[in-house]
């Protein structure tokens with residue numbers, strides 16, 4: 001079966017959950033996780049709806065309608081470095097047409113070099129970059145790359161979620177930054193062979209402004225995401241180590257019965273977190289397993305981190321009841337205190353705990369509050 005090529009979204013999601021051996025192994029082996037989830041009987045609803053796709057496509061076309069002049073203007077405005085703004089008609093948009101991904105990658109590299117040597121503003125619309133992943137190139141297609149007159153290159157991510165009063169949903173911005181970091185890493189390889197070129201450590205995120213269809217933008221720092229993705233990619237080359245721990249004959253062939261596939265998946269440790277629901281095709285399967293195993297993982301990374309060595313919901317409840325754990329352990333102490341407060345609150349139910357001022361006593365507000 002030909003391996004499924006990795007794209008930037010998959011690489012970014014991998015970087016978002018570095019502790020998951022299951023995903024690292026399946027992605028490293030190029031297994032179609034959506035098909036695997038279907039075969040397991042837990043198909044995911046993960047992915048963009050057709051409506052969201054169309055909306056995103058139409059917004060992107062609008063942003064790039066003028067050959068990239070608006071993108072260069074938005075970037076210059078955000079840089080606020082006192083340099084001259086791009087003059088009307090001075091932004092070039094090189095033709096990147098070529099046959100096949102290898103041809104498009106070579107054409108992109110050439111266009112980047114030419115634009116850098118020319119020394120003006122240039123916008124590359126849907127360029128193609130290659131990033132070696134576990135020994136084979138993954139072909140990636142960013143929304144755009146802007147070449148600055150000074151030889152700097154900026155990755156552009158165009159998203160259809162809104163930026164309201166200059167701020168967007170932090171989870172969505174985080175996902176966009178992880179994706180942009182994958183492109184920035186691929187771009188660094190081209191920059192290394194281009195004289196005078198540097199890849200900026202900030203990407204330009206372009207979104208609809210407030211509730212309109214007008215574009216607005218923000219610079220997003222990529223340094224942390226680049227470091228995490230780089231580390232994850234190194235780990236991917238070690239999938240053989242994960243595979244070596246599996247029982248002989250383990251197979252993820254989606255034509256096998258669901259029971260055998262479940263057994264095969266169970267042999268690879270996972271690190272489920274609710275964030276998987278928005279990033280991985282196997283989320284429903286892993287969530288069901290985490291819940292069935294009474295694991296605190298299903299409650300999220302924040303809660304899991306707070307609970308320290310207590311890894312099951314049963315052990316947490318037992319610790320809170322005083323039946324398990326060391327009272328000197330701060331986590332156990334905090335759980336017992338929380339349980340005592342809860343018991344106190346429940347015992348006091350029915351008694352007013354808020355003293356209303358005289359004019360409101362007996363009012364509907366007081367009744368509602370009680």
Ligand code: SF4
Pocket residue numbers: 017020022023270271272273276280281282283284286
């Ligand atoms: S859904 Fe499962 S396989 Fe996918 S990242 Fe989460 S834990 Fe790993």
